[in-house]
Amino acid sequence: MRTEVAIIGAGPAGMLLGHLLARAGVDATIIETRSEEYVASRIRAGILEHSTVRLLDEAGLGKRLRAEGQEHRGIHLQWPEERHHLDFVDLIGRSVWVYGQTELQKDLIAAGHPVTYEVTGTALHDLTTGRPYVTFTDAGGTARRLDADVVVGCDGSFGPSREAVPVAARRTWQKTYPYSWLGVLADVAPSTDELIYAYHPHGFALHSMRSARVSRFYLQVPAGTELADWPDQRIWDELALRLGHGQDGWKLISGPITSRSVLPMRSFVQTPMRHGRLFLAGDTAHIVPPTGAKGLNLALADVALLAPALVALLREHNPTLADGYAEAALRRVWRSTHFSWWMTTMLHTGDDPFDERLKLAQLQWVTSSTAGATGLAENYAGPPS
Structure with a gap:
């Protein structure tokens, strides 16, 4: 099997990346350990940032979101005997949308990018060469090898991509809340x-x-x-x-x-978000407590940076954006990590x-x-x- 971009993980980050690359004429193959039914029914985040909604609109994925989602001007903050409304539109001119991850996943699946589900034994190889590849066993029990120009890990905390970065080459920061x-x-x-x-x-x-x-x-x-x-x-x-x-x-x-x-409530960041021809995105590289509604938005923000970087690398042979991906992504990751920590510590007893x-x-x-x-x-x- 041969592809330009091997994507590990068919959650929102992996699916959106495959969709954006296909729109730019870049071949991408997505593999996923879970079944399509499991991935489509996972209950996760439900708040989309202003820029996330704009990204989905530009990708041609915003029609059902606009029709069925709920636009919110702000939130209520409360403590005993007091409740206050913060109107984001009045304050900064931007709103947020309530639209569950399960609904977004349905939209991404309906977009039609093929996925090989229920794979096992996924392993990443030769990541620091120009010829990386991924091996796995498909649902029928057949061993497969997928050769690629680039591998992208969107497989979360327990997938193989995070661990494929050698221990000596990575650093992690984490906090577990009580x-x-x-x-x-x-x-x-x-x-x-x-x-x-x-x-x-x-x-x-x-x-x-x-x-x-x-x-x-x-x-x-x-x-x-x-x-x-x-x-x-x-x-x-x-x-x-x-x-x-x-x-x-x-x-x-x-x-x-x-x-x-x-x-569980925890914060986690692993750097670098690139190792050779392996790029990390979403929960594979960072996890935030859900208090600030940042997790899904951060994952899609990674993809918004990574998709044009890979198009430039593979179509124009221009590595500038790809070389700057990790640094650019981490600036937003750390800002969101701080905000999530701040909201969490302010509101929890x-x-x-x-x-x-x-x-x-x-x-x-x-x-x-x-x-x-x-x-x-x-x-x-x-x-x-």
């Missing part, structure tokens, strides 16, 4: 017009949504929490408490919970009373200062296109 998120999906209309981020002595809570009929909720829980300890009624009771049911007449509407999971007072002071400043609100808006909605 709490997790209990995330639930419920068949109930949202009780809010825009997301509510709530600080509460019992722990952080978030009211999000996926559509006009489906809501997404998160609760801060201790690391190591078992789902069995959180029956439906306990979840709804805690959400009502932390989100302020009854405050100023606001009511939380409950409904059937259709899925739940416990999400801990054991130190002094720190808790500082968090309240920070929330009060952000919601009462134009400068503070503008800084949050700039980071949350993302840079201008």
Whole structure:
């Protein structure tokens, strides 16, 4: 098998990269360890930055997003007895969109770029030469070799691409937070017009949504929490408490919970994002806690840089953009990593009373200062296109 760009991973980053390369006339082959059904149904991020929406529009993938997604002007920040709305459009002239990763994945699959699913034993070879290749076993049990000019790892935390960078050539930074998120999906209309981020002595809570009929909720829980300890009624009771049911007449509407999971909270960055003819993108190179809604947007921002770099490298034999990819991507990665850490530490509770007072002071400043609100808006909605 021969291709110009071998892409490992068929999540949004890998699929969008394949789509953009194909539009530019570059041959790309995508392989994926999971089934198409699994990849298409993964419940992940739901907030798209202004620049992400613009990228999808330019790629011809924004039609259903514009028709079925929800444009939000901002978010609500809350703590006991107080709720404040930050209007991003008024502050910086940019909005965000609510559109679940599952919906974006459907759009990418419908775009038609072929994927070889359910491969096993993927390994990367000769990455520092001009003739890299990938080996794997297909779903039928046949061993395959895929020769390429470039390999791109979009296979996340547990794929082989991250580990293909030699230990001596890589450096990692990471932080594990002392709490997790209990995330639930419920068949109930949202009780809010825009997301509510709530600080509460019992722990952080978030009211999000996926559509006009489906809501997404998160609760801060201790690391190591078992789902069995959180029956439906306990979840709804805690959400009502932390989100302020009854405050100023606001009511939380409950409904059937259709899925739940416990999400660990961590930050991770691996450098470099390029090793020879291997380029890393998305969760393969960086992970952020979901508080700042940066993960999916960062992955697609990587692809927005990488696609034209590979086109220039392979079509024009111009390596300038490819050589600068890692440095350019990491500037945004570290900015988003800081913002995600800042949002997380400001909104989640801990054991130190002094720190808790500082968090309240920070929330009060952000919601009462134009400068503070503008800084949050700039980071949350993302840079201008």
